[in-house]
Amino acid sequence: MTRAGDNPVSDAADRAARPVRLSVDAMGGDRGPSAVVDGMADMAKGNPDARFLLHGDEAVLAPLVARHGVLAGRVEIRHAADVVSMEDKPSQVMRHGKGTSMWSALAAVRDGAADVAISCGNTGALMALSMLVLRRLPGVPRPAIAILWPSRNPQGYNVMLDVGADVKAEAEDLRRFALMGTSYARNGLGIARPRIGLMNVGTEEHKGRPELHAAAELIAADAAAARFEYVGFVEGSDIPSDRVDVIVTDGFTGNVALKTAEGTATFIRSLLREAFTRTPAARIAALAARGPLGWLARRIDPRRANGGVFLGLGGTVVKSHGSADRVGVAAALELACRLARSDFSRKLALRLQPSLAAEAAPGDREDEQEGGRA
Amino acid sequence: MTRAGDNPVSDAADRAARPVRLSVDAMGGDRGPSAVVDGMADMAKGNPDARFLLHGDEAVLAPLVARHGVLAGRVEIRHAADVVSMEDKPSQVMRHGKGTSMWSALAAVRDGAADVAISCGNTGALMALSMLVLRRLPGVPRPAIAILWPSRNPQGYNVMLDVGADVKAEAEDLRRFALMGTSYARNGLGIARPRIGLMNVGTEEHKGRPELHAAAELIAADAAAARFEYVGFVEGSDIPSDRVDVIVTDGFTGNVALKTAEGTATFIRSLLREAFTRTPAARIAALAARGPLGWLARRIDPRRANGGVFLGLGGTVVKSHGSADRVGVAAALELACRLARSDFSRKLALRLQPSLAAEAAPGDREDEQEGGRA
Missing domain, CATH: 3.40.718.10 (Isopropylmalate Dehydrogenase)
Incomplete structure (x- = not known):
């Protein structure tokens, strides 16, 4: 079996020029937004192509971001007043979740403003909102x-x-x-x-x-x-x-x-x-x-x-553990970054096309790029 | 919560006088009968009340038993020519298993000659034969x-x-x-x-x-x-x-x-x-x-x-891991011994009586003995 290296898509030259855009829900984790921002900073050091949309309370987030020089000019804060808590039921969040940082993080992926969404929040609520905002793949x-x-x-x-x-x-x-x-x-x-x-x-x-x-x-x-x-x-x-x-x-x-x-x-x-x-x-x-x-x-x-990855949606979502500290957040962001660089969302959608089984189907040529090298 | 000690039934004076009778399938484990007999000897040292019915090829087993002084006078070999292998399907064993050491070990419990059966053999076959020989509880x-x-x-x-x-x-x-x-x-x-x-x-x-x-x-x-x-x-x-x-x-x-x-x-x-x-x-x-x-x-x-214990049958069966060495076999035998001493089979049958839920049911008084002390 042939295995590629750590960076499976380093030869995808067309992607290399464009920055990787990560949509980060700063709220809802057990350790609060500072663990998220610290993890972003740690991850940003080794990934100069990473840019961040950061969703949550701007008054809280702006000073946290300002602490890290490595984040200067790379973070855009999108204010969201509400937070999905660990106790919220998915059904409630689906009805009333529109003003939350979690919704905002997903909407940025839906609108094409970011490649992958990341959240440390409530898993059930994140899956329910992901299905609502990003929709399931056909x-x-x-x-x-x-x-x-x-x-x-x-x-x-x-x-x-x-x-x-x-x-x-x-x-x-x-x-x-x-x-x-x-x-x-x-x-x-x-x-x-x-x-x-x-x-x-x-x-x-x-x-x-x-x-x-x-x-x-x-x-x-x-x-x-x-x-x-x-x-x-x-x-x-x-x-x-x-x-x-x-x-x-x-x-x-x-x-x-x-x-x-x-x-x-x-x-x-x-x-x-x-x-x-x-x-x-x-x-x-x-x-x-x-x-x-x-x-x-x-x-x-x-x-x-x-980092658990939600698959089968109209966009990629990475769920970090609720109790993740800065090391855990950085690992989830690294994973999100790798998936964004490889254009994973588009390839997965192609992979699930009904035409898959037909050997000469149009999707197959796209699919050959998957994974970079065979 | 009250917890009893390691020997939950030391006060069951009526049981103490009688030896514990274990029915041991010597064949069918990955390490052969010598691991089983060595484990028996190790366990017999700390449990002077233990007696053994040993099922398998007598010509093989007699010299193995003779090696251990601690087993002298405590083991009765019951010759069985056939062995259930790890590859045998449960359905085959149910049709043709009558001459096997596994069958013989279970039959001794059914016939009241032993308190608990122990085998290192094939799990599926052991469960199938246990249901056939010991029957399910009503x-x-x-x-x-x-x-x-x-x-x-x-x-x-x-x-x-x-x-x-x-x-x-x-x-x-x-x-x-x-x-x-x-x-x-x-x-x-x-x-x-x-x-x-x-x-x-x-x-x-x-x-x-x-x-x-x-x-x-x-x-x-x-x-x-x-x-x-x-x-x-x-x-x-x-x-x-x-x-x-x-x-x-x-x-x-x-x-x-x-x-x-x-x-x-x-x-x-x-x-x-x-x-x-x-x-x-x-x-x-x-x-x-x-x-x-x-x-x-x-x-x-x-x-x-x-030691996995089969529950819900007309007798207790302890399944040792197939790859158990003498330490593992001794642990499974210890467990079997503890269950036999506590008269587990009879108590479990009472516990599952349909009269269970009725607070003043006749079974309940028997049940009070279960576990020794509350």
């Missing part, structure tokens, strides 16, 4: 949320979707998740020909629910035209493995798996901390082991994999 | 597999069920899983009044699938009569937490969650090993950190949580 009844998970693969991460846009998925939904996951792995991780696996309770063909058997046939039939490799059923233990690049599942199972993995990692991290602090001798050993422990901490730092 | 269409998972709770483990007996569960099945999980937590972990949570994609009441809302009502209504506390919806991140003692879910979700947690723990363990071996300095640090690293390794050693 033929996509169920959008999906895709996340990156640390793995043994050379790219360092696997993709899993859906992790919670909807609690169920029919065989046709799972098929579309495979196509969307392919496009995301290619543009977000630079994998020319991703390996797709379908989550099940065993790898044998007879295992699992009926809709999974139907989905397996549909996905296998798409593999050649959509240029992915179908590896068959995978299990929960394969999420961090190198057997697969993209794990396809329904939003209920994916959400439980994601939170189970996070919970397990958090539990082990807390035991590791306890192991190296529980006795005076252990605390001395911790000093000697600073190097290896630091390496491990960086390798499993959940902040570096921050 | 009113239990779907048995469940319950596992212990390392947690922050004082007892060190949480219970999760179902982790794969069936790929689906209706609201009534989930209700029964809550009752079976209560009984298991009381008799296996010594928790007088377990806290039960229902797995969902969020803790808010409106989240998740319709059958979960129906199940939540049924479970909440049983709490007082069955003496458990219903804590509401829990998430994947709660599996190792101290918010809950028993996590109820369908076998598809539970299996994915279990394997995801195992995969995550394995991944982090391998990174930890890499962290302390990747440079010469790291290898020196590993020497200094031997103490804390050993403590951590013991705390997250998956072998110590070995």
Whole structure:
């Protein structure tokens, strides 16, 4: 399998000249707007082509932005008086959300003023507003949320979707998740020909629910035209493995798996901390082991994999974890930037065209650019 | 909440005089019968009341048993010529399994010659044969597999069920899983009044699938009569937490969650090993950190949580991991022993009587003994 480097679209010369325009909801995260602006500044240093539309209370945001020289001339604040809170129900937000920073951030993408929207806010509300403002792509009844998970693969991460846009998925939904996951792995991780696996309770063909058997046939039939490799059923233990690049599942199972993995990692991290602090001798050993422990901490730092991507909409939305600090926000913005540079929204829409399966369909030539190099 | 100690039934004086009789399938595990017999010997040292019926090829087993003085006079070998392999399909085993060691181990429990059956063999075949030989309890269409998972709770483990007996569960099945999980937590972990949570994609009441809302009502209504506390919806991140003692879910979700947690723990363990071996300095640090690293390794050693318990049958079956070594086998046998001592099979059957909900039902007085002390 050929894999591209970290920057899958560095040869897309036509995009390089234009700045990347990110639409950032500054409000609604657990740590408030300062974590968002600090993360923007950190990310802006390494990405001189990034520009920001920042949505929220201007009186609060202007001084925060002014603190960072690196942001000078690169941020336009769009005032929005209201904030979607973590407690707001999606239905309320859909009726009354028009004056919120979240709505404003999405509207900028809809209006073509920005390439990708980013928010640390309430996931349910963000998905509901995204469907309202950006609309679903034709033929996509169920959008999906895709996340990156640390793995043994050379790219360092696997993709899993859906992790919670909807609690169920029919065989046709799972098929579309495979196509969307392919496009995301290619543009977000630079994998020319991703390996797709379908989550099940065993790898044998007879295992699992009926809709999974139907989905397996549909996905296998798409593999050649959509240029992915179908590896068959995978299990929960394969999420961090190198057997697969993209794990396809329904939003209920994916959400439980994601939170189970996070919970397990958090539990082990807390035991590791306890192991190296529980006795005076252990605390001395911790000093000697600073190097290896630091390496491990960086390798499993959940902040570096921050950013769930909403797929299947008329624009790309990156959902940062609500509790993200500046490191987490910067990671989500990096991801958004990479997707914007690769012109991901347009390529994903093409990928989901009904003409996909036809080998000589007009969409296919566009599609060849996806991922840069094969 | 009152919690009993490690030996929840030490006051069940009527049981103490009688030996605990374990029916052990010696064949079918990945490491062969010697790992099983070695594990038996390790476990027998700390449990002088344990006796064993050992099922398999007598010519192979007799010399293995003879190696261990601690087993002298405590093991009866029951010859069975055939073995269920990991590749055998449950349907084949149900038709042709009668001469296997697995069948023989289950039949001994059915015939009253042993209290609990233990096998390292093929899970699907073991569940199919268990249903055939031991039968389902009246009113239990779907048995469940319950596992212990390392947690922050004082007892060190949480219970999760179902982790794969069936790929689906209706609201009534989930209700029964809550009752079976209560009984298991009381008799296996010594928790007088377990806290039960229902797995969902969020803790808010409106989240998740319709059958979960129906199940939540049924479970909440049983709490007082069955003496458990219903804590509401829990998430994947709660599996190792101290918010809950028993996590109820369908076998598809539970299996994915279990394997995801195992995969995550394995991944982090391998990174930890890499962290302390990747440079010469790291290898020196590993020497200094031997103490804390050993403590951590013991705390997250998956072998110590070995043993899935089949619930809802006319007898208790403990499924050891197929790849269990002697440490893992000994842990599964310890668990079986604890359940046998507490007269778990009979109590679970009473717990699932239709008369359960009636406060003054005849079963209830029996039930008061469950768990020993409140």
